[in-house]
Amino acid sequence: MTSASIYRKLDWPLIVCYLLLVLTGWLSVFSSVYDPEYSTGIMDFSQRSGMQFIWIVSSLVIASLIIFAINPKFYNVTAWLLYAFSLLLLLSVLFLGVEVNGSRSWLVAGPLRIQPAEFTKITTSIALASLMGGYNFRLRTLSGYSRIAAIILIPMMLIVMEKETGSALVYLSFIFMLYREGLSGWFLVLGMIAILLFVTTLAFSPFVSVTILFGIMVIARGLFTKDLLRHIIFLVIYIPLIILSQRLENLFRFASFGEWNDLVWPLLIISPPFVFHIVQAFRQKKKYMWNIILSSVLYLVLIFSVNILFDKVLQDHQKVRIENLLGITQDLQGAGYNVHQSMIAIGSGGFAGKGFLHGTQTKFNFVPEQSTDFIFCTVGEELGFLGSLFIVLIYAYLLIRIISLAEKQKDAFSRIYGYCVASVIFLHFFINIGMTIGLVPVIGIPLPFVSYGGSSLWSFTILLFIFIRLDLERWK
Template sequence: MSNLKTIYKKTDPWLLFCYIALVIIGWVNIYASIHADTAASIFDIGNRAGKQFLWIMVSIAAGAVVLAINSRIYEVVAFWAYLGTALLLFVTIFLGKDINGSHSWLSIGPVSFQPAELSKITTSMMLASMMSQFGFRINTPRNLARTVAIILIPMLLIIAEKETGSALVYLGFVFMLYREGLSGWIIVLAGLFITLFIITLTISPFVSLLSLACIIGLAYGAFAGKTLKTALAVLPCTALLAFLPALTRSGMFQEMQLPAPEYILLGLSSIGIGFAAYRIFRKRDDLAAIMAGTFIAGAILIFSVDFIFNEVLQEHQRKRIEVLLGMEEDPTGIGYNVTQSMIAIGSGGFSGKGFLKGTQTAYGFVPEQSTDFIFCTVGEEWGFLGSTAVIALYVLLICRIISRAEKSTDSFTRIYGYCIACCFFMHFFINIGMTIGIMPVIGIPLPFLSYGGSSLLCFTLMLSVFISLDARYKR
């Protein structure tokens, strides 16, 4: 008890304020989203608002237990906690319960929970434990491989549970890795590969491969100090090769039944790969090795897009991405949720329609309005002012976590703080992006606001561990 009092005195009041405010806002808006279906009280455990209140009490109690425990234990148990949740994720693949197309739920009696939510905490602890070791440097091949493996293991297990949305949250750890010394060029490459994926999906593999070859050529010239000469060589070649698809479909070339243009371009690219190989082995040109490796990795991605999109993603996820990228119009089908969500948010105006007065909310036009689309309830009933206040609370929460992490004298606390800040940011950005139509609907909750016991409990534990660590090492 004395430890709990000590931690409370050292706790950043802004973190507590953000947590309490978001939980209360979430609880009230969950009630608003279901009140038209029931005349019961907000405390009635027969409806979602009452059940959420119970989970709020459980989460606060669990958070208090975490704060009462000596925070040194989190460094000690990090590996075993990570291993335990990895095993839970593996078991869930075979014993999981299907809910809304996801096979990521385990049931114990009347209670269902997602190990994927707990895994975000233990993965953060494991990364902090390993990366806080004396002499650790992220840019060495061995350490980078270990770090990537720690992130990839739960990601792949979660994808196997048909919960691709939750797996995407783990990509946010790249911001923590950058803070800890990861080269910014790796983030640039990640952005390049995402762009290539979208171009391949929406236009063609040929355009994507041609763009990659052009970018690699220009980048090599720029880093070698020969920007103008390289541009004069690369850009005309790119312009000529752009006519390759039309050429293969015309005249005698059509009768020759040539391979697809992207395969012809890949064959022509082997000339550049051969030149790079010469530079690598005869002149020890590290820049050529990096550029060649980037091109090969990009080419592999381009020719894997079809498999990833059609075999890894589920049908409803494919449809949502197609609607988002404008490949398909479906306002009454797969795009219905987003369309109605944007109508709800837009109808709220500047100050909103008022508590329990939202028409989109009251008449149930938005499915999953108390869970993944809870933000549209805020937008309709509380308007621009309420939406801005909620966004401001999330920004304040994330900024305070980063600020406290930076001020910590302990590397474990700093790294863990950045990890959970990344998790909160990814959930916040993707979820709100879903409701306003700039992100695909992938089904992840808005922290502390969305209905769901396991989500609320795990986010509370995640924040409580950081508060405990921060209080221990507070200057």
């Protein structure tokens, strides 16, 4: 292909989205470090805005190298080499890394500081695409599952060891890609139910979670038996009984279970229909019945181990972040500070915002991590609801565009890689903006293309432009 035809066939909508986001990022970084009394302009290289400009220019250079210079076959061929090399970098960080803000995830070489974890996303995506795009790969086999699990879990573990739990969570996003490639949708549904029960147990009580679980299971049974109406009527009668059961203590003094009262009574109330269900499962020998029993038991185990999980497995600051999000504790000066300040900043933006450089909250460092993880505050405050909406729409369009392009690819490698790109960007986008507006707990991951930082911008640029380059192959 000649350069001219490449220009024509490049997917310009994606590139325009990319450029818009990068530009917004640069201006927001400038605004968030802007001090009206000592401003030295957006190109001051001692300031973050100047540095971000360097990162943007270098990213554009990298992007053109990927488009014009590197043969797209290179990625599939060297997939394992790249993957191994990036794991090596991750490992070396554990020993040679520099600690920044409590996590040991930076490699320093002279004036350059890079965060290998950012780049591992790319190599993992390529490795997954290479593995799953192979001719004799079957997903729904033990070896298929285990190889995929290995590819995803190894970098995850290394990153958790660097104490960058947030970045590690990003790897869970590959589940979306796996779903597209044939993973049972039940994994997604069961996973969401697990998250729901985890949250309700923490925010309310195991009792509430048991009630919700019971409701979900009865409705599931109704769906499977195609007799939803009768199951719903059953629920309408039965759930008030469960709720009342907490009061039973007062009725039957002799049957008090002390501090376990709140749990034992609901379980007792639930058990008759549960036993009935088990008996029916033996009689009718339907697979879904056993699945319901099995998942109910697993969820019950989850519900009763949430507190242990929460206390023993999570680190203190993570616990506090979750508790703050769920409103269990409110500590506006301490752990809840970031989110509270960020919500103030975004909320104060109003409909049209306070205008570029006219924010008050995002100046003077009210929101920590202003130019990196909390960059969306600046957008929200200065550009208001309109600007925020615009950014969200760009992301939504970008993601949908990537997915529909991926569907058009001729070879599996490009398609799977495209889904990996969409999954990673989606998770970053949703969690990052979600945490600034109090939808999800604070997880320190950057907003793709917008947040300040070389490693982050470079890695997302590479991630996206490899896909844009792969997409060109369609025209051959």
